[in-house]
Amino acid sequence: MTQQQQRVLITGAASGLGAALARAWEERGADVLRTDRAPAEGILPLDITSDADWAAAREHVERTWGGLDVLVNNAGIAGGGRLDVSGIDEWQRLVDINLLGAVRGTATFTPMFKRQGSGRVVNIASLAGLVHPAGMGGYNATKAAVVALTETTGHELAAHGVSAHVVCPSYFRTNLMAGVEGRDAALQQVMTQLVQDAPLGPEEIAAAVLDGIDAGAELIIPDDAARAAYRLKLTDRASYDAVMRAQARKLDAVAE
Numbered sequence: 001m002t003q004q005q006q007r008v009l010i011t012g013a014a015s016g017l018g019a020a021l022a023r024a025w026e027e028r029g030a031d032v033l034r035t036d037r038a039p040a041e042g043i044l045p046l047d048i049t050s051d052a053d054w055a056a057a058r059e060h061v062e063r064t065w066g067g068l069d070v071l072v073n074n075a076g077i078a079g080g081g082r083l084d085v086s087g088i089d090e091w092q093r094l095v096d097i098n099l100l101g102a103v104r105g106t107a108t109f110t111p112m113f114k115r116q117g118s119g120r121v122v123n124i125a126s127l128a129g130l131v132h133p134a135g136m137g138g139y140n141a142t143k144a145a146v147v148a149l150t151e152t153t154g155h156e157l158a159a160h161g162v163s164a165h166v167v168c169p170s171y172f173r174t175n176l177m178a179g180v181e182g183r184d185a186a187l188q189q190v191m192t193q194l195v196q197d198a199p200l201g202p203e204e205i206a207a208a209v210l211d212g213i214d215a216g217a218e219l220i221i222p223d224d225a226a227r228a229a230y231r232l233k234l235t236d237r238a239s240y241d242a243v244m245r246a247q248a249r250k251l252d253a254v255a256e
Contacts, residue, residue, distance in 0.1 A: 005029060005030065005031065006025070006028075006029075006030040006031070006069040006070060007030070007031050007033075007061070007065045007067065007068050007069045007070070008022075008025050008030050008031065008032045008033065008068075008069060008070040008072065009032075009033045009035065009057065009061060009068055009070070009071050009072065009109075010022050010025075010032060010033070010034055010035065010072040010074055011035050011036070011046060011048055011072065011073055011074050011075035011101070011105060012035075012036055012037075012048075012074045012075030012076065013032075013034035013035055013036055013043065013074065014034070014036035014038055014040050014043055015036075015174075015175055016174040016175050016202050017074060017124065017172075017174060017202040017205055017206060018034070018036070018072075018074040018075065019034075019202070020201075020202035020203045020205070020206035021072060021074065021206045021209065021210075022034050023203075023206070024203075024206040024207060024209075024210050025070075025210070028210070030070075031065065033057075033060070033061065033064075035057060035075075036075070037075070044057060044060060048073075048075050048097065048101030048102075048104060048105060049096050049097060049100065049101060049104070051104065054104050054105060054108040055108070057108070058108050058109065058112070061109075061112075062112070067112060067116050068109055068112055068113070068116075068119065069118070069119060069120065070119070070120045070121075070122060071105055071106070071109050071119070071120070071121050071122065072122045072124070073101065073102040073105045073106065073121070073122070073123045073124065073146075074122075074124040075097070075101055076097060076098045076101065076124065077093070077094065077097050077098065077181075078139065078191060079093065079094050079138060079139055079181060079182050080094070080135060080136035080137060080138045080139035080140070080182065080184070080187060081135060081136075081137075081138070081182045081183055081184030081187050082134070082135045082137075082184055082186075082187065082251070082255075083137055085183050085184040085187075086137070086138060086182060086183055086184055087183060090138055090181070090182050090183070091137075091138045091141075093181070094138040094139060094141075094142045095138075095142055098139070098142035098143065098146065099142045099145045099146060099149070102123050102146055102149060103149060106121055106123075106149070106153055109121075110157065110162075113157065113160060113161075113162045114157070114160045114162070116161075117160060117161040118161045118162065119157075119161070119162045119163075120162065120163050120164070120165065120213065121150070121153050121154075121157075121162065121163075121164045121165070122164075122165045122166075122167065122209070122213065123146050123149065123150045123153075123164070123165070123166045123167070124166075124167045125143045125144075125146040125147050125150070125166050125167060125168050126139070126143040126168055126169065127168050127169060127170045127221070127225075127226040127229060127230070128140045128143045128144075129143035129144045129145075129146055129147040129166070129168050130144075130147065130168050130221075130226075130229075130230050130233070131229050131230060131233050131240070131244075132144070132244070133244060133247055133248075134244060134245070134247055134248030134251055135184065135186075135187040135190075135248070135251045136187065143168075146166065147166050147168070147219075150164045150165065150166035150218070151164070151166070151218070154218055163216070163218070164218065165212065165213055165217065165218055165219075165220055166218070166219055166220065167205075167209050167212070167220045167222060168219065168220070168221050168222075168226060168230075169205050169221070169222050169223055169226055170198070170223050170225040170226035170229065171191075171194045171195050171197075171198040171225070172195075172198045172200045172201060172202060172204070172205050172223065173195060173196070173198050173200065173201045173202070174195065174201075174202050184255075185255075186251055186252075186254040186255035187251065189254060190250075190251060190254060199225075200223055204222075204223075205222050205223065208220070208222030208223065209222055
């Protein structure tokens with residue numbers, strides 16, 4: 001696949017992985033529409049929980065480009081918490097943003113993709129959509145749902161020339177934790193440290209994402225740590241469960 005003169009819309013593109021993906025596509029010659037909830041120069045305002053904002057984004061694309069080649073549902077939030085600590089309000093916020101944001105974006109542009117007979121949907125999920133650490137039930141559940149949504153999208157739209165790709169990275173250095181909310185302070189402490197200590201930054205993840213799309217991969221696991229964790233789950237479930245349960249004990253210890 002070549003990105004020459006492709007038309008790409010990216011949500012959550014003001015910073016982090018979204019900004020890195022925008023730069024990577026632009027370096028390949030693509031026209032990129034950066035969107036984000038926070039107003040900024042060069043950014044189209046788009047709150048992914050707003051149907052009206054999505055309709056405005058579609059109208060902007062139709063007026064400016066007449067179509068779209070790649071939709072990147074990147075915007076999302078970190079969060080979660082142990083089952084007896086986090087509240088339903090925290091679960092609801094994760095569902096509204098991480099899952100329904102991607103649903104809204106995909107549903108908004110599906111009619112356009114069908115008319116064109118072409119297009120790509122790229123959903124940024126997480127390794128948490130494939131392996132499920134303790135204390136992260138809400139986050140795990142929404143990212144697993146994004147994996148399922150992507151597979152469904154690919155099956156449903158294949159006859160219309162549209163492909164779907166889901167990206168499941170492990171921790172990488174980004175500002176994701178800056179806006180985290182929730183009652184489980186122990187989980188936030190652990191997650192913040194994991195992000196800070198991650199060996200890769202958003203630029204490396206973005207490059208791996210584009211390489212995966214080039215290769216036609218529907219499931220893109222862009223880093224060694226994520227691939228190793230998923231491989232362990234698939235090949236040695238007993239060892240995987242032991243690792244996850246040990247992490248649960250460590251989280252409880254941090255909270256004490």
